Amino acid sequence: MTRNSRRTLLKSAAAGAAAIGLVGAARGLTGATVSAKGSIETSSAPLVAYVSDARKGEIVVMVGTHEIVRRDAALVARLVAIAKEASDVVAS
Amino acid sequence: MSSHREAPEISKDPVADNTDVYAFVDPNDPTKVNLIANYIPFEEPAGGPNFFQFGDDVLYEIKIDNDGDARADVVYQFRFKTRITNPATFLYNTGPITSLTDPAWNLRQKYSVTRISVGHNDEDDEDERERRVLDADLASPPVRIGPRSTPDYPALANAAIHSLNGGVKVFAGQRDEGFFVDVGSIFDLGALRPFQNLHLLPLPPMAGKDGTKGFNVHTIALQVPKTELTRGNSVPLDVLDSKSVIGVWATASRQRGKMHGDDGGSSSAGSWVQVSRLGNPLINEVIIPMSKKDGWNGREPRRDADFAAYYRDPELQNLLPILYPGVFPNLAALLTQPASSRSRDDLVAILATGIPKGVIPGFQNFTGPRIADMLRLNLAIPPASTPSQFGLLGGDTAGFPNGRRVADNVVAIELRAVAGVTLPLVRPSFSADGAASLLTDGTSNEQPYLPVFPYLAHPHEGYEHSHD
Numbered sequence: 001m002t003r004n005s006r007r008t009l010l011k012s013a014a015a016g017a018a019a020i021g022l023v024g025a026a027r028g029l030t031g032a033t034v035s036a037k038g039s040i041e042t043s044s045a046p047l048v049a050y051v052s053d054a055r056k057g058e059i060v061v062m063v064g065t066h067e068i069v070r071r072d073a074a075l076v077a078r079l080v081a082i083a084k085e086a087s088d089v090v091a092s
Numbered sequence: 093m094s095s096h097r098e099a100p101e102i103s104k105d106p107v108a109d110n111t112d113v114y115a116f117v118d119p120n121d122p123t124k125v126n127l128i129a130n131y132i133p134f135e136e137p138a139g140g141p142n143f144f145q146f147g148d149d150v151l152y153e154i155k156i157d158n159d160g161d162a163r164a165d166v167v168y169q170f171r172f173k174t175r176i177t178n179p180a181t182f183l184y185n186t187g188p189i190t191s192l193t194d195p196a197w198n199l200r201q202k203y204s205v206t207r208i209s210v211g212h213n214d215e216d217d218e219d220e221r222e223r224r225v226l227d228a229d230l231a232s233p234p235v236r237i238g239p240r241s242t243p244d245y246p247a248l249a250n251a252a253i254h255s256l257n258g259g260v261k262v263f264a265g266q267r268d269e270g271f272f273v274d275v276g277s278i279f280d281l282g283a284l285r286p287f288q289n290l291h292l293l294p295l296p297p298m299a300g301k302d303g304t305k306g307f308n309v310h311t312i313a314l315q316v317p318k319t320e321l322t323r324g325n326s327v328p329l330d331v332l333d334s335k336s337v338i339g340v341w342a343t344a345s346r347q348r349g350k351m352h353g354d355d356g357g358s359s360s361a362g363s364w365v366q367v368s369r370l371g372n373p374l375i376n377e378v379i380i381p382m383s384k385k386d387g388w389n390g391r392e393p394r395r396d397a398d399f400a401a402y403y404r405d406p407e408l409q410n411l412l413p414i415l416y417p418g419v420f421p422n423l424a425a426l427l428t429q430p431a432s433s434r435s436r437d438d439l440v441a442i443l444a445t446g447i448p449k450g451v452i453p454g455f456q457n458f459t460g461p462r463i464a465d466m467l468r469l470n471l472a473i474p475p476a477s478t479p480s481q482f483g484l485l486g487g488d489t490a491g492f493p494n495g496r497r498v499a500d501n502v503v504a505i506e507l508r509a510v511a512g513v514t515l516p517l518v519r520p521s522f523s524a525d526g527a528a529s530l531l532t533d534g535t536s537n538e539q540p541y542l543p544v545f546p547y548l549a550h551p552h553e554g555y556e557h558s559h560d
Contacts, residue, residue, distance in 0.1 A: 048349040048361040062349050062362030 051076050051083075094271045094373040094502065096133035096304075099385030102368050106132050107147035108344035110368040111309055112271050113154075115340040115467050115495040118315060119475040120544060124259065125321060127154050127168070128313045128498070128546065129342035129370075135266070135308040138554035141184050143235040145201055146172040146264065146310055150344050151364050154314060157339040158323040162394035162464035163218075166321055167208040170264060170312050172201050172232070185234070185241050192231045192251050203264055204228040205256070205314075226256045233265040236308075238555025246550055253545065261315040261545055266308050268549035270498045270541060271373075274533040275303030282408075282415045284507075286534040287527075290416050300534025306552055306559035312342075313546035318471045328471035332449055337457050339446075339466030340495075341371035341393055366390050371465040372443050372493070373502040378408055379443075393464035396444065400463045403444050404435040408510050420525045423512045438514040442493045451517055455489050469495030485513065498547045499537070507531040 045064040052060045057073030096111045097103040114128040131152065135144045146152070151171065155164035178186065178198045187196035209222040233252035236245045253263045277283045277300070281293065289297045319325045321338050328336035348362030368389050370376070379402045380388045388399065413424035426434055441447045446458040446468040457468040473489050480486025481501040484493055485508060492500040508514075511528035538558075539549050552558045 046351060046359045046361045048351065050349075060362075062347075064361065065347060065363055067348065067363040 095370045098377040101386045108150045110370040113342045113370050115469045116497045126315050130309040132310045137552040153343045156321050160460035169206040172203045201232040235266045236551040236553050259317050263313045263546040266551040267311040269304040269307045269309045270548045272302045272535045272537045273503050274300040274535050302535040305538045308551040331472045336472035337470050344368040371467045375465050397463045403440045405431040419527045422525045437518045498541050504532040
């Protein structure tokens with residue numbers, strides 16, 4: 001696989017992770033910019049989500065200077081699957 | 093170094109590296125107190141075209157505890173924002189910079205100052221009671237480049253001393269490195285050049301060499317009325333009143349996540365994570381072991397009890413009789429006793445709890461038994477009319493370790509204390525060795541301090557190359 005296509009795919013994976021992270025973040029984030037429909041405005045602040053403990057299904061969502069921890073085993077399982085997909089691509 | 097490049101992680105992140113903290117009653121207006129926090133060690137003045145500047149992505153804070161629990165009751169936050177006015181040039185400036193609004197100045201920083209009042213309902217609770225932006229559009233001066241680019245630097249820098257409401261003054265910008273130390277010799281197996289003929293690996297004695305000579309730092313200096321810092325806004329008049337004592341420390345924090353973009357830029361997300369802190373000089377440098385230094389930097393002072401053993405039995409104390417054979421016989425004899433029976437409670441008091449009433453007549457800067465690295469300042473003690481650079485050891489209660497003034501010789505004070513000069517305060521049977529009270533690295537600052545705010549001298553020019 002070429003460098004460009006690897007990068008493209010990794011970007012797609014990251015975008016997927018962020019989109020999934022939004023669902024978890026919108027429920028409990030206080031003080032962040034939340035639209036009337038409940039979605040977080042991320043145009044000005046990057047959103048980062050990472051799995052802090054896959055065994056416990058624990059994910060940390062960071063946006064602006066806010067940070068929340070969620071337990072969501074299904075979400076973490078999906079992210080782990082995406083990560084595995086990404087690492088398989090890098091290894092190939 | 094006081095706290096310059098003192099821990100493995102922060103040594104790779106100089107913009108967030110807290111190098112020195114000073115806190116002292118203002119000698120020109122004793123109703124006010126000066127709080128100074130320095131960052132960015134060993135700034136080479138000629139380091140262009142991207143000269144040193146504060147980090148837009150760093151949260152700089154000066155914290156004050158006024159009730160002895162080693163938790164911040166008052167916090168001053170400083171946030172910086174960089175602007176490039178001429179994106180078409182590679183130059184920092186396209187002509188002489190003659191004012192803070194000069195169009196020839198291309199890369200400039202402004203900053204905000206926010207005061208936060210914090211309450212504590214219990215051990216782990218922090219309640220932000222008031223957040224007040226004191227100003228959000230303050231100019232930082234340019235760095236000092238040379239006679240063509242910054243021809244009248246003192247005028248530029250003085251224009252960047254801002255007077256805010258409520259009798260507050262603030263300055264944030266480049267300064268001469270006011271901390272002096274023979275770092276080249278001290279980190280060569282603890283050698284002090286004036287006494288190195290007595291070292292285990294001897295060399296001829298010579299005058300000390302200031303390892304920071306000719307370097308600059310970036311300074312955040314704040315002058316506020318004392319009553320802005322005291323518990324209940326009380327006026328500190330009684331030296332022996334616990335409410336007269338504050339604890340001061342400074343920190344730098346970064347957001348937990350940082351993403352590097354393909355365009356060379358970066359963005360951050362997440363909560364602020366403390367990456368550097370400093371109260372007393374030389375604690376993380378000399379007291380804390382290498383393996384724990386990064387962890388110490390991330391820790392809050394109120395959780396410093398884990399480090400108490402390093403104050404009670406400091407490594408430097410144990411090295412002195414080995415590095416200088418026969419010079420410290422009394423200290424060497426003391427060290428033959430089990431560590432548990434010779435705790436350096438004097439150092440714990442000086443550096444970790446403050447000195448309680450009754451140890452030094454008419455003096456105290458005790459904040460309670462909690463071990464915590466804070467610079468403790470008794471605000472009821474007026475400025476000295478004839479300051480001693482040896483502070484309390486020189487009979488001057490207005491100097492270190494009662495706060496710290498810019499000219500205090502903290503290296504000599506701490507060397508002497510660690511060598512045993514202060515041990516008789518808590519162990520009357522111990523006689524300090526004669527050499528202990530003479531210890532010095534033989535350095536002084538290469539240029540005079542300013543007699544007025546912000547007290548640290550104007551920075552060196554890149555052009556002059558003043559290391560020579």
